[in-house]
Amino acid sequence: MAQDDLFKKLIAHAKEYGYIFPSSEIYDGLSAVYDYGQYGSELKNNIKQYWWDSMVKMNENIVGIDAAIFMHPETWKASGHLAAFNDPLIDNKDSKKRYRADELIEDYISKYQQKIDKEVTKGRKKFGDDFDEKQFLETNPNVRRNQKKIDEINGRLLKALENDDLNEIKQIILDYEIADPVSGSKNWTDVRQFNLMFETRLGSLAEGANKIYLRPETAQGIFVNYLNVQKTGRMKLPFGIAQIGKAFRNEIVARQFIFRMREFEQMEMQYFVKPGTEKEWFEHWKNLRIKWHEAMGLPKEKYRLHEHDKLAHYANAAYDIEFEFPFGFKELEGIHSRTDFDLSKHQEFSGKKIQYYDPESGESFVPYVVETSIGLDRTFLSILTAAYCEEEVPKENGDVDTRVVLKIPPALAPIKLSVLPLVKKDGLPEKAREIMEKLKIDFMCQYDEKDSIGKRYRRQDAIGTPYCITIDHQTLEDNTVTIRDRDSMEQERIQINELARIVDEKVSMKKLLRMVF
RNA sequence: GCGGGAGUAGCUCAGUUGGUAGAGCAUUAGCCUUCCAAGCUAAGGGUCGCGGAUUCGAGUUCCGUCUCCCGCUCCA
Numbered sequence: 001m002a003q004d005d006l007f008k009k010l011i012a013h014a015k016e017y018g019y020i021f022p023s024s025e026i027y028d029g030l031s032a033v034y035d036y037g038q039y040g041s042e043l044k045n046n047i048k049q050y051w052w053d054s055m056v057k058m059n060e061n062i063v064g065i066d067a068a069i070f071m072h073p074e075t076w077k078a079s080g081h082l083a084a085f086n087d088p089l090i091d092n093k094d095s096k097k098r099y100r101a102d103e104l105i106e107d108y109i110s111k112y113q114q115k116i117d118k119e120v121t122k123g124r125k126k127f128g129d130d131f132d133e134k135q136f137l138e139t140n141p142n143v144r145r146n147q148k149k150i151d152e153i154n155g156r157l158l159k160a161l162e163n164d165d166l167n168e169i170k171q172i173i174l175d176y177e178i179a180d181p182v183s184g185s186k187n188w189t190d191v192r193q194f195n196l197m198f199e200t201r202l203g204s205l206a207e208g209a210n211k212i213y214l215r216p217e218t219a220q221g222i223f224v225n226y227l228n229v230q231k232t233g234r235m236k237l238p239f240g241i242a243q244i245g246k247a248f249r250n251e252i253v254a255r256q257f258i259f260r261m262r263e264f265e266q267m268e269m270q271y272f273v274k275p276g277t278e279k280e281w282f283e284h285w286k287n288l289r290i291k292w293h294e295a296m297g298l299p300k301e302k303y304r305l306h307e308h309d310k311l312a313h314y315a316n317a318a319y320d321i322e323f324e325f326p327f328g329f330k331e332l333e334g335i336h337s338r339t340d341f342d343l344s345k346h347q348e349f350s351g352k353k354i355q356y357y358d359p360e361s362g363e364s365f366v367p368y369v370v371e372t373s374i375g376l377d378r379t380f381l382s383i384l385t386a387a388y389c390e391e392e393v394p395k396e397n398g399d400v401d402t403r404v405v406l407k408i409p410p411a412l413a414p415i416k417l418s419v420l421p422l423v424k425k426d427g428l429p430e431k432a433r434e435i436m437e438k439l440k441i442d443f444m445c446q447y448d449e450k451d452s453i454g455k456r457y458r459r460q461d462a463i464g465t466p467y468c469i470t471i472d473h474q475t476l477e478d479n480t481v482t483i484r485d486r487d488s489m490e491q492e493r494i495q496i497n498e499l500a501r502i503v504d505e506k507v508s509m510k511k512l513l514r515m516v517f
Numbered sequence: 518g519c520g521g522g523a524g525u526a527g528c529u530c531a532g533u534u535g536g537u538a539g540a541g542c543a544u545u546a547g548c549c550u551u552c553c554a555a556g557c558u559a560a561g562g563g564u565c566g567c568g569g570a571u572u573c574g575a576g577u578u579c580c581g582u583c584u585c586c587c588g589c590u591c592c593a
Contacts, residue, residue: 012528028567030584080593089518249592255587255588315593336593425550453553454553454554455553458553473551484552
C-alpha cells in the first residue's frame with residue numbers, strides 16, 4: 001500500500017475509533033488543531049507517564065515542575081524569540097513562492113559583496129606581497145561604489161526592520177528591482193508580518209493592558225525557575241528539571257495531521273552541568289534517550305540520528321532523533337547542548353544573579369545546559385503509525401478476511417484488557433462482571449457482551465487492546481478463562497486468580513523502565 | 518497567500534437530461550448464538566458545508582463564500 005493511502009487510512013481510523021478528532025468539528029473544524037478522544041487521551045497519558053517516570057522517578061537528581069503557559073514578556077526578549085520569531089514575508093505572484101523579505105534583500109546585498117570580493121582577489125593578484133587590503137578597500141573606485149550601495153541598502157533595511165515598517169521593506173524591493181531568484185519575476189505582493197508567537201492581553205481589554213504571549217516552548221519555564229528549584233531542592237550539579245506542557249506556535253503552514261500543530265505538547269528535560277562537562281553529558285543523554293525509544297519496541301530501522309550541521313545560536317552540539325513517518329523521516333526529539341546561553345541571558349535581562357557556587361572548587365559560574373526536548377504529539381503519532389496494521393486472516397470457508405489491528409506497545413495501550421462472556425446467557429455475563437470488578441482496580445478494562453465473540457475480538461484489535469479474556473462454560477466449572485493475545489491471536493487457558501499477576505507482567509510500565517535503566 | 522483535490526447519515530459512498538434524499542457497514546433494542554467481524558426483527562439518525570441566483574421545482578446548473586486534505590514558501 002502506498003504510504004500516502006496508509007496515512008489517510010490511519011487518520012480515518014484514528015477518528016473512527018476515538019483516538020483523534022478534528023477540533024470543533026461541528027463548526028467545520030479548525031485548521032491543524034485536533035482533539036484527543038477517549039482512547040487517544042489514554043495513550044497520550046501513558047506516554048507522558050512513561051517519560052515522566054523515566055526522568056523523575058528513575059533519576060534521583062531530576063525533579064519535575066509545571067510552569068504556567070503565560071510568562072513575563074521579558075522572558076521572550078531574553079530568549080531571543082521576540083526577535084527571531086518575527087518574520088516579514090513576501091510572495092511572488094508569478095512563481096507563487098514565498099520568501100522572507102529581509103533575506104531576499106540580504107541576498108541581493110550579498111551580490112555586491114561578491115563584486116567587492118572579486119575586486120580584492122584581482123587586487124591581490126596585481127600587487128602581490130605589497131597588497132594592502134585596508135587601503136585597497138578605501139581607495140579602489142569599484143569597491144567604493146559597491147560598498148556605498150551596500151551601506152545604502154543595508155541602512156534602509158535595518159531602519160525599516162527596527163521600525164517594523166513593512167511598506168518600506170516592500171519599497172526597497174521595488175526600488176532596487178529585486179527579482180524572484182527562481183522565476184526572475186518582480187511581481188510582488190505586499191510584505192506581511194508573521195509572528196510565530198500568539199499574542200494576548202493580560203487582565204482586561206482596557207488600554208495599556210500588557211501584551212503577553214503564549215509560550216512557544218516550555219524550556220523557558222524551566223530556566224526562569226532554575227534558582228527556585230536549585231535552592232529549595234538543594235540540588236547539586238549535575239541535576240535536571242523536567243516538564244511536560246503545552247506550547248504554541250502560529251506556524252504559517254501547520255499540517256500533516258498531528259505532526260505540526262499550532263498547539264502542541266512538549267516533554268522537556270534541561271540538565272544543568274559544570275561548564276566543560278557538557279559534551280560528556282550530551283553523549284550520555286543522547287544514548288539514554290535512544291534506549292528510551294527502543295524500549296517501546298517499535299521497529300529499530302524507523303529511527304535515525306541526525307546531527308545538525310547548522311547550529312542554532314545557543315547550541316554547541318545538536319542531534320535530532322528522527323522517526324520515519326509515512327511522509328518521511330522527521331524530527332521526533334532534539335538533544336541540544338545549549339551552553340550557558342539561556343541562563344546568562346536571563347541573568348542579563350532580569351538583573352538577578354544566576355550562579356552556581358561549587359563548594360569543591362570554590363568557584364561560582366553559570367551552569368551549562370544539555371536539553372532533551374521531545375514532541376508528545378509526535379511520539380503519539382510515531383506509535384500510532386508503527387502500530388497500524390492491516391492483516392490478512394484466512395477464514396474457515398477459504399476466503400481471506402482483513403483484520404485491522406493497532407499493535408500499540410502493551411504498556412502504553414489505552415485499554416489493557418477486555419472482559420468478554422462467550423455468550424449472553426447461562427450466567428456467563430454475571431461471572432464476567434464479577435471478574436471485571438476485581439480487575440478494574442489494576443487495569444483499564446472494558447466489558448463487552450454485544451455481538452459474536454469474533455466481532456468483539458476485532459473491535460478490541462481496532463483500538464489496540466493487547467489482551468482479551470473470555471468467560472465460557474468451562475469457567476463456571478473450574479474457574480479458568482482464556483486469554484487471547486492481540487498480535488498472535490493465540491489463546492491460553494489460565495486460572496482466574498492468576499489473571500492479575502499474568503496480565504500485569506505483560507502490560508506493566510515497569511517492563512519498559514527496566515529495559516532503559 | 519497561491520495552485521490542485523474534496524465537502525450528501527458515525528464511516529465508505531450512490532444519487533440519471535433538474536422532479537418526494539438512498540445503500541452497505543456502524544449505532545440502539547429484542548431474538549438466536551459452544552471462540553475470531555458482517556444470522557433474524559425493528560428503531561433512531563441527513564435543513565445534501567453555508568449564502569444567493571435561475572426555475573413551477575436545485576443534492577444536481579450558475580455565482581459567491583467557508584472548511585478540510587495535498588503541494589510550495591517558513592520552522593529553535
